[in-house]
Amino acid sequence: xxxxxxxxxxxxxxxxxxxxxxxxxxxxxxxxxxxxxxxxxxxxxxxxxxxxxxxxxxxxxxxxxxxxxxxxxxxxxxxxxxxxxxxxxxxxxxxxxxxxxxxxxxxxxxxxxxxxxxxxxxxxxxxxxxxxxxxxxxxxxxxxxxxxxxxxxxxxxxxxxxxxxxxxxxxxxxxxxxxxxxxxxxxxxxxxxxxxxxxxxxxxxxxxxxxxxxxxxxxxxxxxxxxxxxxxxxxxxxxxxxxxxxxxxxxxxxxxxxxxxxxxxxxxxxxxxxxxxxxxxxxxxxxxxxxxxxxxxxxxxxxxxxxxx
Amino acid sequence: xxxxxxxxxxxxxxxxxxxxxxxxxxxxxxxxxxxxxxxxxxxxxxxxxxxxxxxxxxxxxxxxxxxxxxxxxxxxxxxxxxxxxxxxxxxxxxxxxxxxxxxxxxxxxxxxxxxxxxxxxxxxxxxxxxxxxxxxxxxxxxxxxxxxxxxxxxxxxxxxxxxxxxxxxxxxxxxxxxxxxxxxxxxxxxxxxxxxxxxxxxxxxxxxxxxxxxxxxxxxxxxxxxxxxxxxxxxxxxxxxxxxxxxxxxxxxxxxxxxxxxxxxxxxxxxxxxxxxxxxxxxxxxxxxxxxxxxxxxxxxxxxxxxxxxxxxxxxxxxxxxxxxxxxxxxxxxxxxxxxxxxxxxxxxxxxxxxxxxxxxxxxxxxxxxxxxxxxxxxxxxxxxxxxxxxxxxxxxxxxxxxxxxxxxxxxxxxxxxxxxxxxxxxxxxxxxxxxxxxxxxxxxxxxxxxxxxxxxxxxxxxxxxxxxxxxxxxxxxxxxxxxxxxxxxxxxxxxxxxxxxxxxxxxxxxxxxxxxxxxxxxxxxxxxxxxxxxxxxxxxxxxxxxxxxxxxxxxxxxxxxxxxxxxxxxxxxxxxxxxxxxxxxxxxxx
Numbered sequence: 001x002x003x004x005x006x007x008x009x010x011x012x013x014x015x016x017x018x019x020x021x022x023x024x025x026x027x028x029x030x031x032x033x034x035x036x037x038x039x040x041x042x043x044x045x046x047x048x049x050x051x052x053x054x055x056x057x058x059x060x061x062x063x064x065x066x067x068x069x070x071x072x073x074x075x076x077x078x079x080x081x082x083x084x085x086x087x088x089x090x091x092x093x094x095x096x097x098x099x100x101x102x103x104x105x106x107x108x109x110x111x112x113x114x115x116x117x118x119x120x121x122x123x124x125x126x127x128x129x130x131x132x133x134x135x136x137x138x139x140x141x142x143x144x145x146x147x148x149x150x151x152x153x154x155x156x157x158x159x160x161x162x163x164x165x166x167x168x169x170x171x172x173x174x175x176x177x178x179x180x181x182x183x184x185x186x187x188x189x190x191x192x193x194x195x196x197x198x199x200x201x202x203x204x205x206x207x208x209x210x211x212x213x214x215x216x217x218x219x220x221x222x223x224x225x226x227x228x229x230x231x232x233x234x235x236x237x238x239x240x241x242x243x244x245x246x247x248x249x250x251x252x253x254x255x256x257x258x259x260x261x262x263x264x265x266x267x268x269x270x271x272x273x274x275x276x277x278x279x280x281x282x283x284x285x286x287x288x289x290x291x292x293x294x295x296x297x298x299x300x301x302x303x304x305x306x307x308x309x
Numbered sequence: 310x311x312x313x314x315x316x317x318x319x320x321x322x323x324x325x326x327x328x329x330x331x332x333x334x335x336x337x338x339x340x341x342x343x344x345x346x347x348x349x350x351x352x353x354x355x356x357x358x359x360x361x362x363x364x365x366x367x368x369x370x371x372x373x374x375x376x377x378x379x380x381x382x383x384x385x386x387x388x389x390x391x392x393x394x395x396x397x398x399x400x401x402x403x404x405x406x407x408x409x410x411x412x413x414x415x416x417x418x419x420x421x422x423x424x425x426x427x428x429x430x431x432x433x434x435x436x437x438x439x440x441x442x443x444x445x446x447x448x449x450x451x452x453x454x455x456x457x458x459x460x461x462x463x464x465x466x467x468x469x470x471x472x473x474x475x476x477x478x479x480x481x482x483x484x485x486x487x488x489x490x491x492x493x494x495x496x497x498x499x500x501x502x503x504x505x506x507x508x509x510x511x512x513x514x515x516x517x518x519x520x521x522x523x524x525x526x527x528x529x530x531x532x533x534x535x536x537x538x539x540x541x542x543x544x545x546x547x548x549x550x551x552x553x554x555x556x557x558x559x560x561x562x563x564x565x566x567x568x569x570x571x572x573x574x575x576x577x578x579x580x581x582x583x584x585x586x587x588x589x590x591x592x593x594x595x596x597x598x599x600x601x602x603x604x605x606x607x608x609x610x611x612x613x614x615x616x617x618x619x620x621x622x623x624x625x626x627x628x629x630x631x632x633x634x635x636x637x638x639x640x641x642x643x644x645x646x647x648x649x650x651x652x653x654x655x656x657x658x659x660x661x662x663x664x665x666x667x668x669x670x671x672x673x674x675x676x677x678x679x680x681x682x683x684x685x686x687x688x689x690x691x692x693x694x695x696x697x698x699x700x701x702x703x704x705x706x707x708x709x710x711x712x713x714x715x716x717x718x719x720x721x722x723x724x725x726x727x728x729x730x731x732x733x734x735x736x737x738x739x740x741x742x743x744x745x746x747x748x749x750x751x752x753x754x755x756x757x758x759x760x761x762x763x764x765x766x767x768x769x770x771x772x773x774x775x776x777x778x779x780x781x782x783x784x785x786x787x788x789x790x791x792x793x794x795x796x797x798x799x800x801x802x803x804x805x806x807x808x809x810x811x812x813x814x815x816x817x818x819x820x821x822x823x824x825x826x827x828x829x830x831x832x833x834x835x836x837x838x839x840x841x842x843x844x845x846x847x848x849x850x851x852x853x854x855x856x857x858x859x860x861x862x863x864x865x866x867x868x869x870x871x872x873x874x875x876x877x878x879x880x881x882x883x884x885x886x887x888x889x890x891x892x893x894x895x896x897x898x899x900x
Contacts, residue, residue, distance in 0.1 A: 030731075031742045059729040065564075068734075075731045076743055081723035082731030083567060084743070085560065086590050092557040096564025096572070097723070099548055100522060104568070104723055122560075125553040282548050289548055290569035290722065291697065294519025294689055300545055301685035304513060308503035309340065309680065 019056040024049050027059065029077040040217030040228070041071050041138050043191030048107065048136065049078055050194075051201040062105045065094045067119060069111035070145045071138035071217065080107075088118030091126040094133050095276075101288040102277040105205060106133040113143050116152040116172045127181035127210050132275035134204040137174070138191075138217035141226045148222035158225060175255030178212045179248065179268045184275075185211035186251065186268040190235050191218070192228055193264065200266065209275045216264070231262070238265030245269045312369045313493055315447060316377060320361040320392060321384030323352060330382070330436045331362040334443065335504050335675060337453060338366040342498030344677040346371035346642075346795070348670065350870060351614050359387060361898070368498055371677070372641070372795030376875045379491070380446070382439060383409055391898055393418075401488065403442055405435065421446075421488045428479040430472075437473055438480030445484035448494025451477060503678045507642045507671035508533025510678075511601055514649025515573045516545055517685045518599075522565035522572040524550040524558050526580055529613045530669040531603035534575040555580035559587040559600060566591075566598045567732065569697055569722040571653055575601035578620045579610065581627070588662045589628030592761065594732035595710070595720065597656035597663070597692070599649065604668040606869045615869030616669035618791060618842040621851060624664050625820065631758065633765045635663040636819040638791030642676035644817070650687045655771060658692035659764040660717060666819065668842070670792045670871040693717060696725030708739040712756065716763035765821045772818045774826030779812030785881055786834040788860065789841065790816040790848045793872060797840055800877035809881065819851070827856050838884055840864045840877055862890045870896045 027049040035041050052062055062080035066072035068087035075082030081104075085093045090108045098106045115123055115137045126135075142160060143149040149162035153174070157166045178186045185207040189197035197215065204211035216231045238245075241263065243254055251268035277283050317334065321327050328349070335345050343366045352358040363374040381402045383389035389409050393402060398417025406422030414420055421442070428438045437458065444454055458473040484490075505513070512534045515523060523542075525535040535551065542549040548565070552558045558574045566572040576584065581602040591598050604620045606612035624636050635655050639648040648665055656663035695701050701721075707728040711718040721728035731737075735745040736754055744750050777786070779801065789797045794815040804811045814830050816822075831837060839849045839860040844867040852858050864880035866872055872894070880892035 030740055058726070060724055060726045063723045073743070076733070076741075079729055081729050082733075082741075083564070083594065084731055084733035084735060085563075085594075086586055086734055089556065089560040089587065089590075092552070092560035093564035093567075095557075096522065096524070096561035096566075097568050098564075099550070099561075100565035100568030100570045100572070101722075101724060121553050122557055125557065280548065281543050282546055288568070289521040289546075289565070290724075292521060292546065294521075294571065296516060296519075296545070296685040301683075303544070304516065304541070304685070305503055305680050305683055308505050308509075308678065309501055 021053050021056050022058065024053045027053055027079045029079050031076045033077045034073065035070060036221050038220040039070070040140060040191035040215075040219070041074070043194060043197065044071070044136065044138050044215050044217055045074055045077055047191075047194055047197040047201055048109070050198050051205060052080070054198070055202055055205060057105060062107060063097055064107045064109060065090045065097065066108065067110045067114040068145075069114045071109060071111040072114055074109045088114055089122065090114070091119060091122040091135065095126055095129070095131045098131055098133050099277060099280070099289070101290040102132065102283060103288050107205065108133055108135045110137060111144075112137060112139040112141065112153045113151045116174055120152070124181050127178055127183040127212070129276045130182055130184055130209045130273055132208055132210070132277055134201070134211040134213065136201065136204075136213045136215060139174070139214050140217050140219035140223055142219050142223040144219045144222050155225070173255060174212075174214050175267055176252045179251045179255060182210070183212045183268070184209035184270040184273050185266075187212070187266045188214045188216070188264045190216045190231050190264050192232055193235065196237065196264070203266065207269065207271070208278075209270070209273055234260060234262045235264045236261050238263045238267065243267070312367050313495055314365070314367045314375070315379050315491070315495060316363060316365040316375050317380040317382065317443060318361060318363045318378045318392060319382040319384065320359060320388030322387070323358045323360050325360070325384050326436060327360045327362050327384065330440050331364055333436070333440050333454075333457065334364055336457065337444065337449065338495070339502040339504045339677045340453060341449070341495065342500040342502055343368060343495060344371045344502065345504055346374055346674065346676050348374045348674045348871065351673070359391065361388065361392075366495065368496065372799050373874065375799070376873050380443065382443070386410065395897065401446065403439060419489055421484070423480065423483065428483060429476045434473065434476040437476045441477040441480035442484035442488070445481045446488055446490045448490060451481045503680045503683065504675055505642070505678055506533055506673060506675045507645045507667060508603070508673070509537050510642055510645035511575060511649060511665070511667060511672070512537035513683070514646040516541070516547070517646065517687055518573075518650040518653040519571050519689055520547060520573045521570040522548045522562065523574065524552050524561050525574050525576065526552055526555050526558050528577045528580045530605055530672045531575040531577050531601065533672060534601065555583040556587065559584035559598070562598050562600070563587060563591050563594070563596050567594070567596050567723065569694065571657075573599045573601070573649070575603060577603050577605050578607050578623060581620065581623065585627040586629070588634065588664070589630060589632050590734045591662040592632035592634060593734045595660040595761070596732065597653070597660055599652050599656055599663045599665065601665040601667060603672045604666065606867070612869045614669070616842060616871050617867060617869065618668055618793070619847065619867070620666060621819065621847040624666055625851065627664070631762065633659065633661045633761055634820055635659070635661065635768060636666060637817055638666040638819060639671065640791060640794035640815055640817050642671050642674060643678050643682070645671055646678070646683065648817075650689065654688070654690040655768050658690050658717070659768050660692065660720060661764060666791060668792050693719035695719050695721040695728055697722060701725055701727070706740075709741045710737060710739045710757065710760070712739060712760060715767050716760045717767070769821040769823065772821065772823065774823040775814055775816045775830065777812055777814050777830040780810060781812070781833040782835060783810045783812035785809065785836045785838055785885060786812045786814060786831065787877065787881070788814045788816070788831070788837060788839045788852070790819070793840055793842065796872045796874055797877060799874040800881070803874055803878050804881055807878070809885065811881065816848070822855050824856050827852070828858065831858050836861045836884070838862045838864060838881060840872065840880075842871065843867050862892070864892045864894070866894055868896050
């Protein structure tokens with residue numbers, strides 16, 4: 001059996017004609033962030049706004065979707081269409097939205113608890129489906145909004161308000177997980193490395209398929225361990241390590257590195273795998289489902305009734 | 310001319326092929342323009358157990374499977390033993406003489422042993438011979454059946470068609486030569502009808518509504534909707550997805566709905582329980598989405614293949630907090646088709662979730678339908694939407710949740726220039742800016758709550774009030790909701806024949822509820838009896854809480870099987886005789 005026909009909506013929808021970028025300030029949202037001063041999320045918000053600006057996107061072309069958590073407040077702080085959904089459900093909502101109107105640029109933002117804890121099931125399945133969206137996780141290894149409990153990415157042994165004697169559980173390592181689950185663009189950034197992060201996010205948005213960008217975004221209030229300084233001293237760019245992002249095994253291997261050298265950059269990219277919307281025959285004519293007329297043709301109505309007779 | 314009323318029951322173990330002769334007979338009947346209603350009492354067992362399909366046909370619309378069988382077709386000894394004692398004089402029992410012994414039939418019941426091993430070369434053809442024998446005995450010619458077999462097997466070649474036709478003729482002739490036919494011939498009305506299950510009707514109702522996105526997680530007894538949608542997805546241009554769980558299902562549907570698609574999903578009570586938080590989210594973000602709960606007997610895994618009306622309070626209270634929702638319980642298999650476009654029109658207009666509360670009796674049963682009434686382009690009301698057709702002007706700043714008299718503010722679809730905004734599950738102000746975290750504002754919060762809830766006033770005005778069938782001051786007034794319309798309607802007729810004047814009020818729209826219309830309809834009622842398929846009287850409690858109407862007595866059933874008309878009739882007799890205020894019928898057949 002051959003691969004299903006791949007529609008050529010990719011070029012029409014993603015590779016938009018080059019346009020003069022709107023200034024970053026055009027992407028300023030209606031509200032100002034309520035994050036603590038010094039929070040890593042400011043850097044992620046700025047990088048995202050800069051990335052969509054530099055890509056020449058317009059506010060109405062982008063749909064920013066989040067769950068619940070400190071970082072999930074982000075849609076309110078960026079001038080695009082936004083959905084601030086339930087805790088853990090952003091990827092499910094985003095999958096529906098991307099398929100509903102596959103002409104939109106869908107960006108999902110959230111935290112490690114939202115994405116890898118309560119939303120873990122959707123995370124796995126959205127990746128295996130290779131939904132065409134960009135998923136940015138502001139990973140601070142702690143539950144900040146609920147004032148400092150252990151998170152799925154907290155280090156084993158970490159003392160938090162819900163693990164006062166130190167966590168006895170192993171953390172999730174999201175990078176290899178994403179690679180094996182079928183994400184086709186897997187990167188890690190650091191909010192303290194703006195230019196690098198902007199490029200990673202731009203690459204993620206331009207990539208057709210599921211793009212995952214895990215971002216070290218330190219919590220200045222509840223995580224005294226994984227601080228800005230902690231990551232500043234340890235992060236090493238994959239681009240300077242001779243890593244080949246088309247190498248699946250190397251991506252998993254590099255994803256497993258932790259300690260004095262923690263790699264950031266593009267771990268894995270597969271440009272050959274079709275995204276879910278490209279595999280879907282119903283979208284083959286290119287127009288978004290959301291704007292198709294609802295009328296049922298006489299022939300279709302007759303055919304359906306004929307089956308019942 | 311008297312109407313005919315003929316019922317046949319076919320039973321066997323799961324996996325024995327009860328469905329095949331059932332659907333063949335149903336098709337043959339509707340092609341003659343006869344109405345049909347069928348119910349399949351089946352079990353959640355992969356092989357074995359006892360499955361019993363009842364098909365009833367008449368020139369008049371058939372509202373339920375009825376009380377009596379005119380013919381029994383036991384495919385195994387177990388079915389014979391369970392059912393034969395209930396067969397009346399004048400009825401017939403048709404069985405494979407090589408396999409089943411007819412013990413315990415009453416006098417006057419015709420035993421019709423078929424030598425299937427002689428009539429057909431392979432057990433694969435036994436059903437064909439049996440169906441042909443039924444046709445002979447109800448005075449229907451064999452030719453339409455032969456044509457149907459030709460349609461069914463033409464892909465396998467002429468030889469296979471000829472073999473099947475030969476078996477059909479053999480069964481037909483054998484029955485003619487050896488069995489006494491019924492003293493009537495089922496007519497051909499000349500107006501062919503359609504036949505469909507409730508699940509198929511729910512799916513087709515989605516098509517008629519213009520659904521473009523359907524997703525689900527398989528769950529009995531709603532899976533038929535998913536399978537129908539998947540089969541027709543490409544032809545009809547509907548995106549169909551099977552999702553990792555029901556939480557993902559409803560959230561995915563909400564995402565698609567927000568972009569402008571009409572989006573629908575179906576599940577049963579357990580899946581619905583997982584969806585409830587997100588239904589509140591749809592109400593909070595004000596995104597129209599339609600969710601079908603096909604009820605089965607609960608709680609927990611419960612009885613996956615048995616029916617119940619046990620989810621009313623679940624849907625009434627689904628999710629935390631107060632929020633506007635629409636809830637309708639379709640009153641027949643045909644209504645499963647009509648309720649979906651109605652629900653979408655209201656959900657779109659009032660930008661809130663719509664819940665359709667069907668049940669297994671409807672979803673797995675099948676019914677004849679008038680093809681002329683299957684309108685696939687009914688009126689569609691998308692409500693106030695910006696950016697659905699063509700360009701829009703952007704003048705003043707767009708406020709998604711603007712204060713309005715109706716409570717409804719126009720929703721702008723993502724992609725529309727000049728209208729970018731955030732929809733949030735946190736409480737928000739008119740522009741969609743959160744007021745939950747930073748600036749919790751009691752006045753804005755109150756205004757938002759009131760605006761959202763106000764939408765239900767507008768919805769009520771667009772919903773038909775329930776109407777009392779029969780006299781206001783009848784001796785007894787039966788009140789039901791959802792799927793029990795047919796069985797109660799028939800029970801009222803039976804009561805009439807016994808000289809008991811009964812009236813009937815069936816409620817379809819649960820939320821918003823026509824409180825005043827119901828109060829008026831029941832104002833002169835002499836004895837109110839509520840009939841429902843659950844233990845605790847969920848509807849009775851709801852009716853009392855909303856209308857103050859307190860029923861005089863109750864007829865309830867919670868054994869997994871649906872009501873039969875005589876269950877209701879027996880209950881009314883006992884209530885009128887003052888013997889009970891709560892009658893719980895015993896299901897006669899162990900299925």
